[in-house]
Amino acid sequence: MLKFTSITGGFKIYNKNKKLPFLITISYLFTFISIRLMVLIAGSANSEIAHVVKQGNADFNFYIGRNIIIYGHHIHHFYFGIILISIAGWFAIIGKKNISKEKLSIMYGVGLGLLLDEIGLLLTWGDYYSSLTYLISLLVVGILVNIIYFPLFWKRVRYKLINNKINSIFWDKFLSKIIKTLDIISEKLFRTENTVLTSISIIVLGFILLAIYLH
Numbered sequence: 001m002l003k004f005t006s007i008t009g010g011f012k013i014y015n016k017n018k019k020l021p022f023l024i025t026i027s028y029l030f031t032f033i034s035i036r037l038m039v040l041i042a043g044s045a046n047s048e049i050a051h052v053v054k055q056g057n058a059d060f061n062f063y064i065g066r067n068i069i070i071y072g073h074h075i076h077h078f079y080f081g082i083i084l085i086s087i088a089g090w091f092a093i094i095g096k097k098n099i100s101k102e103k104l105s106i107m108y109g110v111g112l113g114l115l116l117d118e119i120g121l122l123l124t125w126g127d128y129y130s131s132l133t134y135l136i137s138l139l140v141v142g143i144l145v146n147i148i149y150f151p152l153f154w155k156r157v158r159y160k161l162i163n164n165k166i167n168s169i170f171w172d173k174f175l176s177k178i179i180k181t182l183d184i185i186s187e188k189l190f191r192t193e194n195t196v197l198t199s200i201s202i203i204v205l206g207f208i209l210l211a212i213y214l215h
Contacts, residue, residue: 018148023105024112025144031113032137035077039117042066045128050074054126078118084111116140 039045044066052058053067053074063069088108091099116137120130146154 020101020105021144021147023102024109025141025148027106027109028113028116028144029141031110032117035114035117039128076118076121078115078122081111081114081116081118084108085115086111112140 044050047066049058049063049065049067049069053069053072056072058069058072060069061071068075084107088104088111092101092104092108096104117133118128119136120133121128123132124130
């Protein structure tokens with residue numbers, strides 16, 4: 001682990017297990033790339049069944065093929081991603097002894113890959129091929145890589161931010177610029193409120209995970 005020492009004015013570096021965040025990253029990337037290739041090759045996003053269900057003209061209750069349809073509802077794979085993330089998070093919190101942290105990390109990474117593969121579809125209300133998917137996925141990869149390989153750097157940043165007592169006015173202006181930027185992007189997507197809220201949630205979640213790891 002990393003620990004700041006006021007006596008030396010620097011950081012002592014201890015061995016910290018990188019296995020769990022590494023497993024999350026690898027399983028996330030593998031799942032994201034695999035599921036996207038399968039959808040692109042199978043043409044699931046533009047299938048006739050998908051269009052019929054989207055228009056609300058489905059006259060069947062159950063279908064499993066290139067798409068999964070249950071009672072006229074298209075079951076996207078981000079649902080399974082949310083379920084896997086929730087299960088992994090729950091077992092991690094309660095400390096399930098018969099399920100190792102390594103398995104939970106892989107489960108979490110797979111769920112994250114399934115969810116973020118369709119994050120663009122969620123933010124644009126139906127566009128699976130939205131470039132937002134790649135943008136947000138790269139952001140998540142960047143966060144995970146920083147957690148694995150650059151914890152010391154962020155530890156120093158956190159220490160300097162806390163000890164320098166940066167003026168809150170600066171942060172108010174900084175956050176307001178972020179929100180304005182998200183507003184501009186979301187207006188182009190015609191989904192202002194949902195896009196801003198979702199984007200802020202993703203950013204906040206990333207920083208919370210980073211803060212917990214560096215704590």
